[in-house]
Amino acid sequence: MSTGVDPQELPPGLALAWGLPAKTSKLGRTPSQSVEQVVEAAVELADADGFAALSMPKLAKKLGLTANAIYRYVRSRDELLVLVAETGWGPAPDLVSGADRWRTAATTWTRSMIDRCDVHPWLVDLPVRGAPVTPNLLRWTEVILESLTGAGLSPKEAIQCALLLDVYARRTADMRRDLRQSNAGSVKSTTVQDFLLPLLHEHGYPLVAALMTSNEYSDDIDDNDVTFGLTLILDGIDGLLSGNKPHHTTDPAG
């Protein structure tokens, strides 16, 4: 079991995420909510109105409490966000095992991340404080590490590659969401293009201007686009595995 570490000194959410409080005393007034219910309500709130709407007063109102009462369940808003992230990402996917199936595994993993961001678009907005420390998020890390090290990568290489896949998934989901709503601030907007295109031609941005006019600058991200970038990364990993990198071993500039 766990050592005698004081939960108070741990980072926000760590103790709660691992179910550590272990509320033994059944004394006192029974809580109207549980931590799980609070987090669940927060998730619903973010699902409905976006990450910006996830405030303590709004959450309290949704639960029929005052803003203050929330702090009996979580110590701070940061702690709540950690738990919300843990719940939002949910359990990690099951990946196929076997050294020759690492491409399938990595693809599944990355697409699962993007899928989760489609389910909970606010996942992209959650601040990332550092390396994951909660069960679900650690499981996501564990399974991709298992696939990559199983394929022959060193632990350190595996982390680097996992990070690359993670970043790629998040950013892809982010852009896809931005383009999907396509509000007035988007580059797709005719007003923006009318303003920007003359300036681009005048100040020497031929490539950006061409992309903008051909609408390739802000088109939707479809499945093929995801596959494209993913293939590129996987090919890079593959080169790393087979050791026959096209040009060099350490110097990327050449």
Add this chain to the structure above:
Amino acid sequence: MSTGVDPQELPPGLALAWGLPAKTSKLGRTPSQSVEQVVEAAVELADADGFAALSMPKLAKKLGLTANAIYRYVRSRDELLVLVAETGWGPAPDLVSGADRWRTAATTWTRSMIDRCDVHPWLVDLPVRGAPVTPNLLRWTEVILESLTGAGLSPKEAIQCALLLDVYARRTADMRRDLRQSNAGSVKSTTVQDFLLPLLHEHGYPLVAALMTSNEYSDDIDDNDVTFGLTLILDGIDGLLSGNKPHHTTDPAG
């Protein structure tokens, strides 16, 4: 020149970033500041105390004004942030030209981004609303597109690859900063490890646990690490260019 688009309807910062106000009338009270001075002060504020300290009241106090007065120079906080980003990233690097030098160019570009994040660590914290629309940021985009299309990539491929490099640079800088400060919340903390390690072993996270104990999970990101990931991406691009992708053309799972 520009068309008759109403600057009011443009996204925040767009008009100001392109120097559009063109304040012709010299009537009325002379402003005590200029937009450039306001933005510069905001940059200094963020440099000194981090992105969180970049608030309108604090900025006003630094300039000897009230919070309200700032809104005479920028329409909203979002507009200020757009201009701050434009100034913070600064001018794009000059890249070597020539189809056979694209690796050098891409490497320079990526390392320049990371360098900028070392100069202004808060750049990573700035929210990204969508595709860049300001002169400096568009120049960053233009130069990398020039290198990649010059090497033989299609415009759409070039954008995808540029995005990948961009994401890699930002995330690398982000992690490096997080590890550099290495505060109590970090995984490096002994308290966290004392709490987490038994749980990891108990619940079946052998790989993460091994990495954490060997301290490879939270080590600093040195130059070799940056080179590693960059090489991987560039090798992926190289495979795209030469058309001899190791395994497949479209399906990354295979």
Add this chain to the structure above:
DNA sequence: TCGCGTTTGTGTAAGGTACACACGAATAAA
């Protein structure tokens, strides 16, 4: 069984900060 202290949850109120706006005073050119 009853009462009491203890423990715990909740509400009220308040402090502190931030973004943003309405209005009038101050300023300086035309």
Add this chain to the structure above:
DNA sequence: TTTATTCGTGTGTACCTTACACAAACGCGA
């Protein structure tokens, strides 16, 4: 003088968080 523009004061709203008092529920002793 007229007019346009900046600036300060004051206001309003919203948010995170804490301090304090009250209310409820349980265990224990009488």
